[in-house]
Amino acid sequence: MPGVLAGKAVVITGAGRGLGEAYARLAAAEGASVVVNDVDSAAAASVAGAIGALADDSDIATWTGAGRLIDNCRRAYGRVDGLVNNAGLFRLADPREQDPEEFRRVLEVNLLGTAYCGLHAIRAMLEQGGAGSVVNVTSGSQSGAAALAAYGASKGGVASLTWCWAADLAGTEVRVNAVSPNAHTRMADAFERHLGARARGQNVGKPPASNAPAVVYLLSEAAAGISGRIVRVDGDELSLVQPPRTAVAVRLPEWTVAAVAEAFAGDLRQQP
Incomplete structure (x- = not known):
């Protein structure tokens, strides 16, 4: 049986490991032609080789790098049907010790990188026939979490970006949604080490792969007509995150x- 993404070309950023790798593996298993993007070129090549995908090491934190990534997908597969904006930096700091350059870099990758890739992809989708799906990646930290001001602020920006783009593209066949995942990754390990008991073990025992079906669903035609949603995945719980009111x-x-x-x-x- 063909997968739900058969015939689609999908770009996944930050896909060299962790959540991004899980998204790439399931997208490929569901029939997509995948571009595995990661600034760690060896990690990107390893995942791409394992799933028969194209590896890409463009720096999505720059307008030029994001454009190169989307162009590489179009050159390889003739089009771009889906984008998962997963690439991100995770840094923990108390405000009394926050490095301003580190804060800036988190925003460049997490927020501007998402914006740049999304803008290039949306324009390509509209140009090639007007259909496609952008899936951004937010975080529960956007609602406030200790030591995560830079990361939480960047993810709050991504949430607003999702809602705004969905409003902009209403009436077209380009959809913009987001996922707010929860998984035991290197980021989770760093969070647990930094906060200790205050971290409450909230990521422990939750594999990255459990978040992938929601992402693939949003990329697929099964989600046609769904836009402007932020889907929260947390263990065995699936929920929607509402805009601030x-x-x-x-x-x-x-x-x-x-x-x-x-x-x-x-x-x-x-x-x-």
Whole structure:
């Protein structure tokens, strides 16, 4: 039986190991022609060789590198039908010790890299006939997590990017969704080492492969019509992450510091 991605050309960034490798392996198993991108060229070549894919070591944190990646897919397979923006840097730091250059680099790879690859891919998809699927990768840290300001901020930006692009592309056949995965990877190990008991073992025992079916589903025609969704995978739980919304509104009789203080002492204090 043909797989759900038969005949499709799919680019997966950061696919040399971990979650990205899991996505690439399942996409290939489901019939896709895959471009395995990773700045670690040896890792990219190893995964690509194992699944019969094309290896690519473009630096997606630059506009030129992201464009090169999408062009390589089009040259090899004639088109690009899917993009998984998985590449990311994970850095932990207390704000009192945060290296500003490290903060900048996390945003360059995680947020700008996602934006650059997405922009190139969306334009190619519209140009070649107007259909395709972009799957971004966010994180539960976008809602706040200790020592993860740079990473969480970058992933919060990716979530907003997902919702905005879905709105931009409404009425077309190009879909933009995201996944928020949870798995025991090198990132999880670093998180556990840094926070110890505060990490609560939340990634332990959750294999990267358990996150891949949701990604492949979003890439496939089975998800036609689904756009602007962030899918959370956590062990055996599948859920949707909603955009931020106003929790409660308090009407003030006048705008004074005292009136705001009274609101926080009353109704607003009751909010979680």
